[in-house]
Amino acid sequence: MVYFGDMKEKSPFELEDFMPYLLNQAAEKTSLEFQKYYRLKYGMLRTEWRVLFHLGRYGALTAKAICDRAGLHKTKVSRAVAALETRRFIQRNRMEQDRRQEVLTLTRAGENAFDDLVAEAARYNTRLMQNFSAEDAETVRRILLQITAMETVQP
């Protein structure tokens, strides 16, 4: 019988068993790939694309509403809104009943960009997921949503 005394028994822990790592690798890959649509074609950053998406998908919103829905910090949204306005993708209108808030709406150019990018997103998603069975896709979707919605994984 062979003696395995020299083997490191303690750490069979591989990076590929570590979910944050796996998630990051996959997220980074797909994000970088999809970037080229909104970045090259419209000069947007990821946050800008997400803000645009929320406005296109859910109609006029305030910055705060976008923060809440999208889980983005207000400074990120503020900068994205400023950039999108500069490029004439959105329009701001102060509310009269509460002049702290402003309602954001897509311009015609913004709607066009939205339509285009949503179509690209759907196509990208289809191409990405066609490699997997419908059951597997649904399992992944469900678990990712669940992880995202989990309250803190307690120490």
Next chain:
Amino acid sequence: MVYFGDMKEKSPFELEDFMPYLLNQAAEKTSLEFQKYYRLKYGMLRTEWRVLFHLGRYGALTAKAICDRAGLHKTKVSRAVAALETRRFIQRNRMEQDRRQEVLTLTRAGENAFDDLVAEAARYNTRLMQNFSAEDAETVRRILLQITAMETVQP
């Protein structure tokens, strides 16, 4: 019969159907949560933790080898190595047969940090994944690896 002419039929596309979005949300959540272990306790950044991990898990490596294995850019690794050396977690030794390269090894402090962080990583992972069945966990793992390894999702 009601006329639905005004409905936007074209875009039943939700963010929650968009895999890059789902991946990013889950990745960001878990990364931020796990950050506190290496960040608060050892003052490391994510790249530093990953460099430390590779050295602890796979033994002495050059910076280039870490780049290749971890899929990190050399400038990131260079700065992580500098930071880890400053905090005395690693040691550098120029190779005699090729004086461009330097072999990186963990110091005692580096090994201690590695052992601690790997244990925390394993515990975090267990707590995260205990909410799912073994089959689901395996499905997710497999698909995330597959996505990461995919060549470009062609336009």
Next chain:
DNA sequence: GGGTATTAGTTGTGTTTGTAACTATCAATG
């Protein structure tokens, strides 16, 4: 062996992010 190309690693620069502090407006309470 001398010029050219590669390779390992570093540094510099502009861009993006995170955090905190700030302004302006509104709400609540005395």
Next chain:
DNA sequence: CATTGATAGTTACAAACACAACTAATACCC
């Protein structure tokens, strides 16, 4: 109404990142 506190959004500053240019050492090859 005046003061205090909360809220929507912006700005300022430092940390982090990406990408290109750089240094130093080695390989190639005529």
